[in-house]
Amino acid sequence: MSAIPAHVGIIMDGNGRWARQRGQIRTQGHLEGLKTAKRVVKAASEAGLSYLTLYVFSTENWKRAADEVAFIMALVRQYLRGELDFYRENRIRIRHAGDAGGLPVDIAKELREACEDTRDFTGMQVILALNYGGRDEIIRGIRKLLAERGGPDSPGEIREADFRRYLDNPDLPDPDLIIRTAGEMRTSNFLLWEGAYAEYWVSEKFWPDFTEDDFKAAIAQFGQRERRYGGANS
Numbered sequence: 001m002s003a004i005p006a007h008v009g010i011i012m013d014g015n016g017r018w019a020r021q022r023g024q025i026r027t028q029g030h031l032e033g034l035k036t037a038k039r040v041v042k043a044a045s046e047a048g049l050s051y052l053t054l055y056v057f058s059t060e061n062w063k064r065a066a067d068e069v070a071f072i073m074a075l076v077r078q079y080l081r082g083e084l085d086f087y088r089e090n091r092i093r094i095r096h097a098g099d100a101g102g103l104p105v106d107i108a109k110e111l112r113e114a115c116e117d118t119r120d121f122t123g124m125q126v127i128l129a130l131n132y133g134g135r136d137e138i139i140r141g142i143r144k145l146l147a148e149r150g151g152p153d154s155p156g157e158i159r160e161a162d163f164r165r166y167l168d169n170p171d172l173p174d175p176d177l178i179i180r181t182a183g184e185m186r187t188s189n190f191l192l193w194e195g196a197y198a199e200y201w202v203s204e205k206f207w208p209d210f211t212e213d214d215f216k217a218a219i220a221q222f223g224q225r226e227r228r229y230g231g232a233n234s
């Protein structure tokens with residue numbers, strides 16, 4: 001019997017290369033990437049996943065050209081507005097991981113509203129990692145912990161389980177599987193704490209070319225993996 005992962009994270013990479021390969025501008029790749037994201041969210045919901053985290057925009061992505069950043073933010077807005085009926089029909093809850101304070105005010109508002117509108121839905125949860133960096137999440141977590149524990153001089157004992165409470169979404173289970181497209185073998189600052197024992201599955205395809213069948217293949221392959229969490233074979 002093969003196990004279905006409860007939580008899958010996806011590093012949606014290769015939009016720019018996809019576009020360049022076709023002689024198109026990078027933003028065309030993001031536009032196609034958005035279509036893939038919609039298809040994969042649907043496939044994940046149908047497959048019975050509980051949580052899907054999509055790496056949409058990292059804390060490092062601000063280094064890109066201003067027009068590319070603006071284009072991606074506009075796509076996020078379009079996605080949040082355009083998919084609301086789909087979330088309602090499928091009882092999908094939208095959540096955010098990342099630093100909302102560093103987002104353009106209008107995008108932060110759209111995101112907050114989408115999270116609010118869907119907060120009681122009990123189907124799959126889609127976590128949009130937006131202005132997200134694993135290191136940034138850990139640093140923000142340390143700051144929250146220190147603020148709660150009365151300043152830097154008296155934090156007291158800090159165990160792993162204590163620190164977890166200060167992550168962006170403390171109630172989420174760790175990702176079981178992280179999928180990355182475009183063939184790169186890096187974590188790129190994605191879910192550093194949460195992904196400690198995630199299984200990785202890398203596709204050579206650029207994100208716009210990634211299909212529902214590729215997603216299903218990753219899920220099926222995950223079912224064959226033996227997870228030991230640092231333990232030994234029995």
Ligand code: FPP
Nearest residue numbers: 012013014015016017033034037056076079
């Ligand atoms: C990585 O490709 C992709 C991004 C940084 C943007 C991801 C955004 C989307 C797929 C659209 C928005 C999606 C949602 C769900 C709102 P890259 O540009 O780094 O590609 P490259 O490595 O080939 O240059």
